[in-house]
Amino acid sequence: MCGIIAVTGHANAAQTLMAGLRRLAYRGYDSAGVAVHDGESIARLRAAGALENLASLDPESLSGQCGIGHTRWATHGAPTAENAHPHLSADAAIAVVHNGIIENADALRAELQAEGMTFTSETDTEVLAQALSLAVSRGEALFEAVLALMPRVQGTYGLVALDRAAPDQLVAARLGSPVALGIGGGCRLVASDPAAMVGFADDVLHLDDGDVARLTPDSIAVRSLDTGERTIEATTLTAEVNDAGRDGHAHFMLKELCEQPEAIARTVSGRLDARFGTARLGGLNIQPRDLIAFRGVKLLGCGSAHIAAECGAHLIESLARLPASAEAAAEFRYRNPVIERDLLYVVISQSGETYDTLAACNEIKRKGGTVIGINNVIGSSLARAVDGGIYLHAGPEVSVASTKAWSAMVCALGLLALYLGRVHDLSPSAGASLVKGFEALPEWLEQTYALRPAIREVTPLLTQARSVFFIGRGNAAPVAREGALKLKEIAYIHAEAYPTSELKHGPLALIEPAVPTVVVLPDDELLDKSIASLAEIRARDGKLIVVTDSDDTRIDAAAEAVIRLPKSHAALTPIVLGMGLQLLAYETAVALGREIDRPRNLAKSVTVE
Numbered sequence: 001m002c003g004i005i006a007v008t009g010h011a012n013a014a015q016t017l018m019a020g021l022r023r024l025a026y027r028g029y030d031s032a033g034v035a036v037h038d039g040e041s042i043a044r045l046r047a048a049g050a051l052e053n054l055a056s057l058d059p060e061s062l063s064g065q066c067g068i069g070h071t072r073w074a075t076h077g078a079p080t081a082e083n084a085h086p087h088l089s090a091d092a093a094i095a096v097v098h099n100g101i102i103e104n105a106d107a108l109r110a111e112l113q114a115e116g117m118t119f120t121s122e123t124d125t126e127v128l129a130q131a132l133s134l135a136v137s138r139g140e141a142l143f144e145a146v147l148a149l150m151p152r153v154q155g156t157y158g159l160v161a162l163d164r165a166a167p168d169q170l171v172a173a174r175l176g177s178p179v180a181l182g183i184g185g186g187c188r189l190v191a192s193d194p195a196a197m198v199g200f201a202d203d204v205l206h207l208d209d210g211d212v213a214r215l216t217p218d219s220i221a222v223r224s225l226d227t228g229e230r231t232i233e234a235t236t237l238t239a240e241v242n243d244a245g246r247d248g249h250a251h252f253m254l255k256e257l258c259e260q261p262e263a264i265a266r267t268v269s270g271r272l273d274a275r276f277g278t279a280r281l282g283g284l285n286i287q288p289r290d291l292i293a294f295r296g297v298k299l300l301g302c303g304s305a306h307i308a309a310e311c312g313a314h315l316i317e318s319l320a321r322l323p324a325s326a327e328a329a330a331e332f333r334y335r336n337p338v339i340e341r342d343l344l345y346v347v348i349s350q351s352g353e354t355y356d357t358l359a360a361c362n363e364i365k366r367k368g369g370t371v372i373g374i375n376n377v378i379g380s381s382l383a384r385a386v387d388g389g390i391y392l393h394a395g396p397e398v399s400v401a402s403t404k405a406w407s408a409m410v411c412a413l414g415l416l417a418l419y420l421g422r423v424h425d426l427s428p429s430a431g432a433s434l435v436k437g438f439e440a441l442p443e444w445l446e447q448t449y450a451l452r453p454a455i456r457e458v459t460p461l462l463t464q465a466r467s468v469f470f471i472g473r474g475n476a477a478p479v480a481r482e483g484a485l486k487l488k489e490i491a492y493i494h495a496e497a498y499p500t501s502e503l504k505h506g507p508l509a510l511i512e513p514a515v516p517t518v519v520v521l522p523d524d525e526l527l528d529k530s531i532a533s534l535a536e537i538r539a540r541d542g543k544l545i546v547v548t549d550s551d552d553t554r555i556d557a558a559a560e561a562v563i564r565l566p567k568s569h570a571a572l573t574p575i576v577l578g579m580g581l582q583l584l585a586y587e588t589a590v591a592l593g594r595e596i597d598r599p600r601n602l603a604k605s606v607t608v609e
């Protein structure tokens with residue numbers, strides 16, 4: 001999604017901006033631009049499409065030490081060069097880059113038009129540039145103008161503004177969209193993602209909602225709309241850079257699939273207690289005597305993180321015998337949820353910046369609930385908002401379609417379920433067996449990855465499909481949902497997921513040869529029932545692709561293709577089978593020649609509602 005980078009005090013600001021934009025590109029964007037102050041005026045370059053289009057305009061020829069840059073993911077207005085950021089006020093006095101959505105942009109625009117101002121783009125951001133230039137033209141300093149404008153703006157923003165009258169100054173503000181400030185030798189920076197500042201900044205400060213900051217090459221001043229002047233403690237910038245390259249892999253998604261065993265090894269590393277058959281989760285900041293008081297668990301996330309939450313709910317109910325349920329964070333936050341003191345809330349997000357997940361977390365906190373996070377990006381907004389949590393340590397995930405982070409989420413939730421289970425009634429021997437399972441998990445995933453050539457052979461059954469059903473029962477039902485989501489996302493094939501048991505209540509009507517079914521079939525107590533359902537699909541000429549860890553020969557008799565994955569621990573099959581489905585979606589998308597890492601219309605980090 002949109003990304004911001006800004007710098008003041010760097011010999012060639014444009015060079016820093018372009019390097020930062022390249023780091024932000026993985027989040028998804030459809031246009032980009034930079035504006036640099038050359039000491040007298042603000043020069044700007046923008047281009048639709050890939051960053052190379054902007055690079056071909058030779059931005060580094062813009063001389064100046066202070067500038068702002070942006071990658072845009074269209075919300076208001078088409079992805080054209082005119083709508084790309086930075087936006088300049090009509091008098092070219094103010095340039096603004098902005099992430100988020102200004103909900104009352106139309107009303108503000110109408111007010112400004114009544115003052116005689118004209119607009120050149122359809123974006124909400126231009127409204128901010130114009131409003132600020134009007135204030136500055138009336139004698140206000142930009143910092144004060146931003147402080148005065150922000151309370152009138154409804155919606156969300158992370159923004160940086162440049163003022164023609166102050167050649168070395170940046171003004172940044174945050175409400176609901178991340179903004180980090182960087183301190184480097186002789187320069188100060190602003191970015192929506194600290195990773196964009198690696199190599200330029202040594203220390204980082206995170207703005208909170210309602211903060212407005214003024215930066216010069218050697219100073220940072222922050223004022224909160226709520227509490228006035230404030231000091232933010234700087235921490236060492238430890239963000240991982242996302243531009244490590246694909247290491248010879250055709251796509252980042254493939255690299256991340258390949259990295260999955262080591263990513264999972266890091267998620268469990270230091271967290272297993274073989275002696276007592278439990279997990280060590282010090283980051284939760286909850287003692288066992290407090291944990292035992294929770295009567296249930298509510299898990300929240302968006303997209304794949306929501307599906308991981310569903311897997312987590314299964315794991316927690318079966319291992320800890322605690323009622324657990326999952327819900328889409330965006331729905332939860334808007335239904336004025338009842339927050340219960342004896343429920344443990346778990347918010348799940350790879351990026352830690354997903355707007356709806358963050359808003360759900362804040363709603364729980366406002367109402368006095370205890371909320372822990374499952375999160376990959378250290379120091380992200382979510383990680384800083386929760387009472388405690390579990391970092392995934394999966395390493396940077398660049399591909400828009402989540403793979404290793406999804407598996408790491410389910411893995412971390414498995415650790416939580418084990419820990420909760422052992423606090424409740426899970427026996428030491430059952431706990432010890434699961435600990436062994438976690439230890440073996442990287443190896444099972446290694447074996448799954450090695451099956452890639454066999455999985456590739458199955459893809460002709462899907463590339464020809466008009467639509468695909470994914471089905472599964474018990475803990476395989478959410479895995480089927482994840483498989484369908486992956487196929488939709490990167491192969492652009494319509495796919496729907498159902499619990500196997502629901503098929504005959506309606507969807508069976510659509511089964512025919514051009515609508516194959518992918519069956520997620522763990523070797524569990526429901527196996528016989530699921531095999532019976534295969535016959536129902538066969539009887540309607542439906543084609544079956546079975547993804548299983550069972551060696552039951554009835555499956556081979558019924559299915560067009562069987563993807564046989566390693567047998568693992570019952571609680572961990574969602575991760576192994578889930579990886580099989582990730583590979584299936586990947587190979588199908590490759591066979592169809594899709595753009596794997598940046599699927600159309602999608603962004604890596606959804607920082608708007």
Ligand code: F6R
Pocket residue numbers: 302303304305306348349350351352353354357400401402403485486489604605606
């Ligand atoms: C799907 C996918 C998305 C994300 C969702 C939440 O492959 O990647 O559905 O899972 O946008 O993102 P995070 O986990 O960053 O909150």
